[in-house]
Amino acid sequence: MRNIVVQKFGGTSVADTDKIKNVANSVIREKKNGNDVVVVVSAMGHTTDYLMKMARDISETPSHRELDMLLSTGEGVSIALLSMAIQAQGYDAVSMNAMQIGIITENIHTKARIVDIKTDKLEKYLDEGKIIVVAGFQGVTPDGEITTLGRGGSDTSAVAVAAALNAERCDIYTDVEGVYTTDPRIVPNASKLDFVTYDEMLELANVGAKVLHPRSVETAKQFNMPIRVRSSFNLDDMGTLIKGADNMELCKPVTGVAVDMSKVRIVICDVPDEPGVAAKLFNTLADENISVDTIIQSYGRLKNNTNDIAFTIAKTDLPKAIELFDRLSDVIEKDSVHIDENIASVSIVGAGMVDRPGVAATMFDTFAKLNINIKMITTSEVKISCLVDSAVAQDALKALHKAFNLGCDIIANVKGDLPDI
């Protein structure tokens, strides 16, 4: 029975030839531990930006098929160079792109989803004792068209390859030491978490903790593949393990707090209260690929058989959304659209908050003490998010981090002695 470990290194880790040599060391270290190693890498540093700039020089609206052809070359470079660096140290390595492996995706360009990964060639090379260097971020359709996986693509490639090979775990190497209770740039005493559950990580990722893209966590959850997020610069630190729920951990109600400043709130007042109007609005948004995060109907008042609808979208989608409201002028009057760009979503996340109403109360209480007005609230099994004014978001985050005793020193002293909430 072999032990397969999949490692993933992002663009910053392979940004130049010296860094690639360092990555080779991390790979060989794992091989020396007696594991079979498959490494998934992204394109080098700013390659993607450089390629995109050339594409935009040529066309304002480059075809998605050709963009995928263009961008997929980036990993071709990094896998070849990393294989050379491993070989230069006397270890057998072989690079493989998505087409060679058979990382099969849907036939959608720039944001394809993986549907299957062939393992015959991978198994063959592992049988031969080779370290396999796999191109992340890219795939191929059953027809041989080259696709890319979109944001978070390389992490997803790594997790999917690990799942296909039934690997022991998938190590995602990053420039941080793991997953923190909150953003250490905002709260300096944020503490690193040893474990988080898939669901907690999903919520943390969705509300702005950028360590892992939610897609990769979803894939890991689906296949119950443990992910370890760890530092490229500190190989002795085991980082944070992301895995399925474990009762042991549920004594801790809140695992982390996070803030997301990337959204904008749209309130549409006086939408006719007829069946199909909201559907038309959200279908049109979906057709344009605009993700809607939080929807609250009858947000403020109810009068004259009209509804108010409030929702949030990404700031980057705002121009497209405004264009779209113009097109829907038969159901949406121009004056009735209100856009609020100065918002932030502040969230607490924890698999242990289920059935503990005190958690929400502590959160609202913390906001009340700071005189912070909550504009919208959304909840899930493992998360409570409050929309607040962006100016007070960082203060809110710090106060929550303190209220739930997530700071380093405190946690060290009060283990098992959580506040009464």
Add this chain to the structure above:
Amino acid sequence: MRNIVVQKFGGTSVADTDKIKNVANSVIREKKNGNDVVVVVSAMGHTTDYLMKMARDISETPSHRELDMLLSTGEGVSIALLSMAIQAQGYDAVSMNAMQIGIITENIHTKARIVDIKTDKLEKYLDEGKIIVVAGFQGVTPDGEITTLGRGGSDTSAVAVAAALNAERCDIYTDVEGVYTTDPRIVPNASKLDFVTYDEMLELANVGAKVLHPRSVETAKQFNMPIRVRSSFNLDDMGTLIKGADNMELCKPVTGVAVDMSKVRIVICDVPDEPGVAAKLFNTLADENISVDTIIQSYGRLKNNTNDIAFTIAKTDLPKAIELFDRLSDVIEKDSVHIDENIASVSIVGAGMVDRPGVAATMFDTFAKLNINIKMITTSEVKISCLVDSAVAQDALKALHKAFNLGCDIIANVKGDLPDI
């Protein structure tokens, strides 16, 4: 019945996004002429040098398999960008790499030869009215390994694709206006040739006229595919057509003259006159991939049952060759190896020189008048080459160009009125 034209653009033609837009114009121009167009492109400008530099930073002896993986990314970039540039002008285009097409090669890295080209996908896209942008220089083995074709690879890709598709012709766009009677940098009144035969072009290419690599000409000759060498900057000029022999042209005995300064002469004296000694020498050279151009045994004298063997190799192969002579010290004494680096091969080429002994006489006579000593002579059906001192090579070239009336003005006046030789 469709008319397919294959166009090929090299690295300088696609060196930046503005140049790629220009290439798109040339492609669309051909499409507007009513032809189905397949474009073969190389990697952008200095891409290959840049990638090679990174590889050498990582390893002094990078594996050939990984080098091919690395270098093949270059064309992935140029085909995607050129397709975008064609699409930006409203024409339908699709890029294809060697793996997608099925440009099947031998399983040899960095210098594979094409063994087959699948045409089903190409035909399908042409049926759909698409302009196809093909990655030159690269191939794929039946096992899905990525290969590259080595020097002259993209020209060879273009000719082979043209042959596979039964194209009307293959246009190779370069930075010169066509094939000249000799190097215009040395002889300013060198004239552009309207036609040359495959055999003439092969000899011109082999003796240093760098317009086309001999491999591509050989492929064209094999499939009788006409090649047009023409300028990227002057689309109205039809350049030079390379095709099979045509009796009409044979009235002209000499088509061009060329000089090759890239060789070094090696003379090995007193080699034992036993069967197998020369074989051992040349087999060992071949094993090391050192091409030997001209071999003359018993070059100078014959004494004591020993031979002298003289031959030429590329200057770049000299260090490897010297190492090899050391290894063969049982048959080759160190003192008996004489190396002459200051040599040049000066050649006259013409399909019409067969059965015209006067041509050789004119050549030798020209050298005699200049007091030039001929060190070695080799001949083929369509070529006579003389090895001379490199210091007098340019004078020799100019004198031959004049002696055979190859200059622009003269040719214009004396058509059909060739000198009595």
